[in-house]
Amino acid sequence: MRIKNRYFILILILSIFITSFYLLYHLDKRFNPKPITFNIDENKPTIALTFDDGPNSSYTQNILDVLYEYNVPATFFICGKNIEGNEKLIKQMIASGHELGNHTYNHPDLTTLSNAEIINEFSLTQEKLYEANFDYTLKYVRPPYGRYDENIQNLYQEQLILWQIDSGDWENINEIDIINNVVESVKHGDIIVFHDDNNTTSKALKNIIIKLKDEGYQFTTVTNLLQLLHI
Amino acid sequence: MKIKFFITMLFAMIWLFISTYFAIWWANDVSNYLPSFYVWWVIIGIALLPGFLMSAMFFSNIIHFKLKKHPNTCQDTSVIICAYNEEETIEKTIKCICDQEYTGNIRILVVDNKSTDTTKIKILSMIKNHYSNCTIEYVYCDKPGKSNALNCGLALVKTKHFITVDADTFLHNCAIQKIINHIENKKCSCVAGNLLVYNVKETFVTKMQNYDYLLSIAAIKRFQGSYQTTLVAQGAFSAYNTCDVKDVGGWEDCLGEDIVLTYQLLEQKKISTYEPSAVGYTTTPTTINTLYNQRKRWAIGMIEGLSSVNACKGSYYLKYFTLVNYCIIYLDLAFIFGFIPGIILAFYGYYYFVGCLTLFALLISIIMFLSFYFFQKQLNIPFKNSLVGFICFLFFFQFIQSAASLHGYFTKFTKGKEFWK
Ligand SMILES: [Zn+2]
Numbered sequence: 001m002r003i004k005n006r007y008f009i010l011i012l013i014l015s016i017f018i019t020s021f022y023l024l025y026h027l028d029k030r031f032n033p034k035p036i037t038f039n040i041d042e043n044k045p046t047i048a049l050t051f052d053d054g055p056n057s058s059y060t061q062n063i064l065d066v067l068y069e070y071n072v073p074a075t076f077f078i079c080g081k082n083i084e085g086n087e088k089l090i091k092q093m094i095a096s097g098h099e100l101g102n103h104t105y106n107h108p109d110l111t112t113l114s115n116a117e118i119i120n121e122f123s124l125t126q127e128k129l130y131e132a133n134f135d136y137t138l139k140y141v142r143p144p145y146g147r148y149d150e151n152i153q154n155l156y157q158e159q160l161i162l163w164q165i166d167s168g169d170w171e172n173i174n175e176i177d178i179i180n181n182v183v184e185s186v187k188h189g190d191i192i193v194f195h196d197d198n199n200t201t202s203k204a205l206k207n208i209i210i211k212l213k214d215e216g217y218q219f220t221t222v223t224n225l226l227q228l229l230h231i
Numbered sequence: 232m233k234i235k236f237f238i239t240m241l242f243a244m245i246w247l248f249i250s251t252y253f254a255i256w257w258a259n260d261v262s263n264y265l266p267s268f269y270v271w272w273v274i275i276g277i278a279l280l281p282g283f284l285m286s287a288m289f290f291s292n293i294i295h296f297k298l299k300k301h302p303n304t305c306q307d308t309s310v311i312i313c314a315y316n317e318e319e320t321i322e323k324t325i326k327c328i329c330d331q332e333y334t335g336n337i338r339i340l341v342v343d344n345k346s347t348d349t350t351k352i353k354i355l356s357m358i359k360n361h362y363s364n365c366t367i368e369y370v371y372c373d374k375p376g377k378s379n380a381l382n383c384g385l386a387l388v389k390t391k392h393f394i395t396v397d398a399d400t401f402l403h404n405c406a407i408q409k410i411i412n413h414i415e416n417k418k419c420s421c422v423a424g425n426l427l428v429y430n431v432k433e434t435f436v437t438k439m440q441n442y443d444y445l446l447s448i449a450a451i452k453r454f455q456g457s458y459q460t461t462l463v464a465q466g467a468f469s470a471y472n473t474c475d476v477k478d479v480g481g482w483e484d485c486l487g488e489d490i491v492l493t494y495q496l497l498e499q500k501k502i503s504t505y506e507p508s509a510v511g512y513t514t515t516p517t518t519i520n521t522l523y524n525q526r527k528r529w530a531i532g533m534i535e536g537l538s539s540v541n542a543c544k545g546s547y548y549l550k551y552f553t554l555v556n557y558c559i560i561y562l563d564l565a566f567i568f569g570f571i572p573g574i575i576l577a578f579y580g581y582y583y584f585v586g587c588l589t590l591f592a593l594l595i596s597i598i599m600f601l602s603f604y605f606f607q608k609q610l611n612i613p614f615k616n617s618l619v620g621f622i623c624f625l626f627f628f629q630f631i632q633s634a635a636s637l638h639g640y641f642t643k644f645t646k647g648k649e650f651w652k
Contacts, residue, residue, distance in 0.1 A: 005523055008638045012567065020572040023265060027581055030264050061263040 035097035080105030080125030243287035276565020311384035420501035438620030456505025468511035487532015530639025
């Protein structure tokens with residue numbers, strides 16, 4: 001009896017470990033993914049997808065999954081206030097090879113703030129990122145609501161990144177409208193803005209990527225796109 | 232009884248509803264990272280289902296908190312004690328029965344099941360003593376096996392009711408009066424007594440079991456007993472109606488003969504209840520290994536009970552409690568393959584299954600256990616306490632219990648019935 005018990009417990013412990021290993025392996029693949037590889041053909045039309053206002057604990061994961069599935073690199077303009085609690089998402093973004101940009105800490109209308117307040121908004125987000133142990137410098141800034149004035153432009157100059165195409169996903173519209181907004185007016189060199197804080201975007205994204213890939217478009221990060229255009 | 236059961240189910244349903252509402256949100260979140268089938272399997276198995284079952288038990292026991300008292304009877308009764316090499320405890324077991332404060336006569340049938348030690352001498356020396364209201368008889372059963380010994384004893388019973396007591400179980404001095412009062416007044420087929428641990432202070436294993444008997448087992452029995460459907464009238468201390476037991480043919484030759492007998496009685500729509508004030512102190516396994524073997528046998532016994540009868544023939548209560556027992560198999564699996572990996576994930580910083588919510592669940596369990604504790608306390612029956620035991624019970628007991636149970640189910644399902652004969 002005694003020996004049989006030991007065998008059974010041994011098998012039990014072994015299967016518990018196998019289960020745990022499988023789960024950990026699964027999670028590791030999730031949170032430490034291999035970087036997305038992409039080769040840009042200079043003769044093909046190229047665009048950059050950007051996602052604002054995240055990371056969001058409910059929706060960003062879906063977006064990351066879709067991007068990963070279709071091998072699409074993107075740029076995330078994150079808000080400082082959303083960093084805490086979503087470190088795993090940020091870790092995933094960096095590991096997957098996505099680019100991160102600065103979208104202020106509190107998402108205010110910058111045109112109503114003083115220079116010191118504006119600088120503080122952006123630097124706080126960068127600090128928060130360092131505090132969360134990410135050795136990552138946010139290269140670009142994007143003002144909330146796309147609102148900026150000459151003053152802000154002078155402060156940040158070419159670091160300031162806006163967009164050519166607004167997917168309109170912040171307007172509470174349906175999936176099809178988002179898809180049409182993007183697909184109907186896209187052209188080579190465009191930066192497209194989405195928001196990874198709602199369910200509709202993640203649903204629309206898949207179709208947008210499929211359609212644009214069919215039309216011969218290739219996707220890249222903001223940095224790469226700018227390099228490509230400046231050549 | 233029907234209304235109380237209905238209210239209990241309503242309460243548990245409301246609890247289930249609220250917890251499911253939160254679980255959907257929880258499961259959707261975790262499904263982002265792990266296979267959603269597994270996530271739901273674990274969440275149902277470690278949170279929703281246990282929450283439902285526990286809340287039903289808790290609520291039912293609260294509305295049945297008041298102890299029912301039964302008028303005294305003075306009918307004669309018989310006690311069957313089966314002994315197989317029990318030289319160390321048999322004298323004390325018999326003495327406890329002889330010292331009972333009981334108004335009728337007690338006939339003690341000590342069935343010696345081919346003991347090879349001094350059990351026989353010990354029993355015979357006890358017979359020489361004279362007691363005012365009890366007689367001791369030595370019975371020899373040469374067919375090995377507890378069910379055979381019990382059937383040997385049953386054949387000699389002439390009283391309306393009889394009691395079985397294990398050779399290592401010591402009755403509290405009014406236990407027989409209480410249990411016979413109950414069975415006589417309620418016209419039951421069987422009544423389970425309230426078992427507590429005798430050797431509490433021996434090892435940490437017994438300290439831990441002290442709380443399993445005191446809080447878990449007793450609470451389940453009380454819940455089932457409230458609806459006349461106590462699924463296990465344990466052989467260690469229970470009272471039976473002689474005719475009813477003879478009608479179903481006594482005990483079957485298997486590992487969980489007491490469980491199978493209770494199920495057979497319940498299938499005949501007979502009443503099986505529980506008497507909390509009839510207390511027996513039982514000697515429990517002192518090492519993890521013996522405890523493991525005991526719980527494995529109980530699990531096999533449970534499966535034997537479940538497969539021996541058709542629960543659909545019984546009452547609604549029997550259907551419910553049978554279903555609960557099937558759920559236990561799932562709960563054990565989910566504990567081993569969901570909760571334990573959950574703990575391991577938590578060590579790596581993934582608080583998906585085990586986290587803040589687990590602490591909350593622990594808090595609720597402690598509150599429930601406290602309510603059960605106070606119920607036992609109001610019985611004015613002495614029992615020992617140990618904080619270490621309670622803590623061990625809270626944190627370790629389920630691991631041994633679930634592992635041993637799974638081993639039991641596994642043995643039963645792979646080897647079938649024949650293996651144990
Ligand atoms: Zn924004």
